Amino acid sequence: MNNLILHSKDLNIYHISLFAFASTVVYLTGLAIYRLYFHPLAKFPDPRLAALTQWVETYYELFNKEGGQFYFAYTDWHKKYGNEFLPNELHIQDSTFYNTLYSITKHYVKVAHTQYRFGLPLSSFATSNYNHHRLRRGAINPFFSRRKIMEHSHAVQKKVDRMCERLQNDSMGVSRVLGLNEMWGCLTSDFSSLATLAQILPDSLVRWLSPQMFSVHKFNNDMIDQVQQIIDSRARDGKSDGKNTVFKALLDSDLPPEELSLHRIQNEAVSLVGAGLDTTAKTLSTTCFYLLSNPSVLQKLQEELDHSMPDPADMVSYDELAKLPYLSAVIEEGLRLAYGVVERLPRIISGSPLPYGDWVLPTGFPVSMDDHDVLTDNAIFPDPGEFRPERWLGDAVAPDGKKLSTYQVSFSKGPRACVGLQLVYAEVTMGTASIFRRFDLTLHDTDRASVEYYMNLVVPRPKPGVHGVEVFLQSLRA
Numbered sequence: 001m002n003n004l005i006l007h008s009k010d011l012n013i014y015h016i017s018l019f020a021f022a023s024t025v026v027y028l029t030g031l032a033i034y035r036l037y038f039h040p041l042a043k044f045p046d047p048r049l050a051a052l053t054q055w056v057e058t059y060y061e062l063f064n065k066e067g068g069q070f071y072f073a074y075t076d077w078h079k080k081y082g083n084e085f086l087p088n089e090l091h092i093q094d095s096t097f098y099n100t101l102y103s104i105t106k107h108y109v110k111v112a113h114t115q116y117r118f119g120l121p122l123s124s125f126a127t128s129n130y131n132h133h134r135l136r137r138g139a140i141n142p143f144f145s146r147r148k149i150m151e152h153s154h155a156v157q158k159k160v161d162r163m164c165e166r167l168q169n170d171s172m173g174v175s176r177v178l179g180l181n182e183m184w185g186c187l188t189s190d191f192s193s194l195a196t197l198a199q200i201l202p203d204s205l206v207r208w209l210s211p212q213m214f215s216v217h218k219f220n221n222d223m224i225d226q227v228q229q230i231i232d233s234r235a236r237d238g239k240s241d242g243k244n245t246v247f248k249a250l251l252d253s254d255l256p257p258e259e260l261s262l263h264r265i266q267n268e269a270v271s272l273v274g275a276g277l278d279t280t281a282k283t284l285s286t287t288c289f290y291l292l293s294n295p296s297v298l299q300k301l302q303e304e305l306d307h308s309m310p311d312p313a314d315m316v317s318y319d320e321l322a323k324l325p326y327l328s329a330v331i332e333e334g335l336r337l338a339y340g341v342v343e344r345l346p347r348i349i350s351g352s353p354l355p356y357g358d359w360v361l362p363t364g365f366p367v368s369m370d371d372h373d374v375l376t377d378n379a380i381f382p383d384p385g386e387f388r389p390e391r392w393l394g395d396a397v398a399p400d401g402k403k404l405s406t407y408q409v410s411f412s413k414g415p416r417a418c419v420g421l422q423l424v425y426a427e428v429t430m431g432t433a434s435i436f437r438r439f440d441l442t443l444h445d446t447d448r449a450s451v452e453y454y455m456n457l458v459v460p461r462p463k464p465g466v467h468g469v470e471v472f473l474q475s476l477r478a
């Protein structure tokens with residue numbers, strides 16, 4: 001009897017396994033045939049393996065070399081196949097199409113499942129639905145307007161002044177190597193500049209915003225505590241701490257109550273803080289590197305700075321700095337060669353199919369482009385690897401006759417473009433002007449490898465083992 005039961009159990013497991021195996025084979029074969037021949041994107045040229053499975057991306061991002069290599073793989077595929085790839089996504093390399101795909105008039109959305117990428121699914125950044133995103137974005141936009149940033153720019157300058165003071169006292173003439181990535185990283189992650197800038201975050205919160213000191217996990221939890229306190233204090237006293245913080249405005253806004261939950265506000269806060277750290281620091285150190293390795297460019301910049309600020313201790317306002325043509329051109333060129341965010345930015349085509357050359361891009365599927373492709377396009381920026389601020393001077397036009405600024409896509413374009421753009425311009429302009437008006441610096445043991453794009457970690461990273469931009473602070477400038 002026992003034997004019989006055992007036998008029948010074995011038979012069941014055997015049959016179930018066989019059935020599961022056969023079903024899996026049939027399913028995968030069917031899926032492969034569908035993806036290769038019947039999928040709405042199957043007609044587009046692609047490497048067959050990439051059309052078959054998204055695991056190709058996983059392989060390049062995690063296991064090929066040091067990881068972060070998928071961009072380079074599909075850049076090679078483009079040379080062979082044109083515009084192509086992935087079972088469920090089209091990728092296009094064509095700068096002239098960028099402003100069409102990321103047009104402000106289009107209601108294309110981000111891919112819903114990517115909302116979990118940074119663990120902040122309730123932030124504006126992660127929101128996929130067009131109207132929902134519009135609602136959330138509308139509540140934070142006023143804090144980052146040009147007018148608002150101008151109003152509070154003195155706070156950024158104060159922060160930069162303090163940093164310059166420290167440099168003068170600690171690093172000048174003592175043969176001490178100064179790591180610019182770390183220096184600018186401290187400035188952007190210190191966050192009192194950001195916080196005081198538009199009184200965006202309450203002071204108590206700012207203390208917790210240094211990623212060097214706290215893990216992301218702890219940071220997120222602390223943020224929850226802080227937001228909870230603000231909500232409690234409002235419930236108790238009918239108001240928060242009276243400061244013009246982004247929380248106060250969010251809580252006072254017309255947003256419906258479900259938009260004002262603890263986790264929603266925490267997600268928004270963390271994304272606003274996180275989005276501006278590495279990106280801004282990388283732009284500043286890249287700009288410094290290219291200035292220091294192009295003496296004639298640096299000389300022109302310093303002549304302009306000296307002329308507008310005869311006394312290095314007396315910096316002119318951001319409003320004035322932003323009007324200096326050569327400085328502005330240097331900032332644009334620095335932003336361009338820092339490459340912004342190096343990841344595909346997929347948008348799902350909706351409404352009606354989108355014509356593109358001889359193709360028609362079907363609705364319901366993501367189409368993506370890379371900012372890096374545009375920023376380094378030889379047809380738009382001749383000799384794209386050269387740091388040449390002159391290309392931005394005057395009413396600069398691209399070789400195709402369009403305004404060159406059309407192709408300044410470091411912050412992307414359209415409804416999902418960077419909300420912090422004006423803040424970045426303020427920080428980078430004041431940071432660059434202050435350092436180069438006040439100090440003579442020389443590069444130390446640093447070449448282009450330190451700022452090159454070797455791997456994609458959302459922000460471009462150099463090859464592991466290559467250190468960041470390092471300098472000596474030689475002397476104070478008169």
Ligand code: HEM
Pocket residue numbers: 124125126137144271272273275276277279280283339340341345371410411412415416417418419420421423424
């Ligand atoms: C040089 C510095 C920066 C660069 C190059 C940059 C670049 C970008 C890019 C390319 C996007 C579009 C991403 C996408 O479509 O998925 C973006 C979005 C965003 N950025 Fe920035 N960013 C910078 C600094 C900042 C700062 C300082 C803040 C904080 C105030 C910020 C906040 C955001 C937010 C909230 C979004 C999402 C916008 C939305 O989906 O509505 N960024 N940024």
